[in-house]
Amino acid sequence: MKLHLSTEPPDVPKHKCLVLGIFVDEKPPRGICGFIDWRLNGLISREIKREKISGEFAEKAILPFPQRIGAEYLLLFGMGKLVRFNAEKIHDAAYQLVAAVDGMLMDEFSFELPGENRISLDTAGIVEAMVTGFFDYLSQHTEKLRKMTSCLVTSPAQVKDVSTGIKNFKANVKDLGTVKVSFKK
Numbered sequence: 001m002k003l004h005l006s007t008e009p010p011d012v013p014k015h016k017c018l019v020l021g022i023f024v025d026e027k028p029p030r031g032i033c034g035f036i037d038w039r040l041n042g043l044i045s046r047e048i049k050r051e052k053i054s055g056e057f058a059e060k061a062i063l064p065f066p067q068r069i070g071a072e073y074l075l076l077f078g079m080g081k082l083v084r085f086n087a088e089k090i091h092d093a094a095y096q097l098v099a100a101v102d103g104m105l106m107d108e109f110s111f112e113l114p115g116e117n118r119i120s121l122d123t124a125g126i127v128e129a130m131v132t133g134f135f136d137y138l139s140q141h142t143e144k145l146r147k148m149t150s151c152l153v154t155s156p157a158q159v160k161d162v163s164t165g166i167k168n169f170k171a172n173v174k175d176l177g178t179v180k181v182s183f184k185k
Contacts, residue, residue: 013184017073017101058078060100071110
């Protein structure tokens with residue numbers, strides 16, 4: 001799996017599929033999801049208000065070709081309750097999230113760190129749990145692990161903590177060098 005880190009504004013670069021986390025108990029959306037909602041003139045908030053999107057754990061909503069952002073597809077993924085979001089839930093969400101991307105027959109996606117700066121787990125812990133969840137799903141299929149490319153969209157201020165999370169993943173998971181990390185500005 002290739003993992004790129006991007007500090008560009010999330011609406012600017014071209015994404016095949018941009019995955020954003022939605023929480024049941026966070027309305028309107030915050031973080032990068034909130035920013036993308038703003039760029040889409042409140043589209044995500046309207047869908048939440050119309051009860052088309054709830055944020056229940058593992059719920060999936062796909063918005064093809066959203067205007068005003070550089071994504072072909074926007075995948076909104078339910079994260080459940082923010083107040084109950086922990087490392088285990090993050091791992092499970094990441095596992096199911098990459099399974100959903102795989103089910104869409106894609107081998108490329110971008111993602112945010114769900115709950116960043118809003119849960120008790122620090123950024124490094126969120127990154128480690130997410131990458132471990134991706135790896136655990138993809139390692140069942142060597143070819144998928146080799147082909148999958150993901151891009152973590154984050155802010156320049158978080159790069160050090162993201163790097164720590166990746167180092168922790170590498171120290172705790174025997175990936176045998178199958179997860180390759182690069183930095184894109």
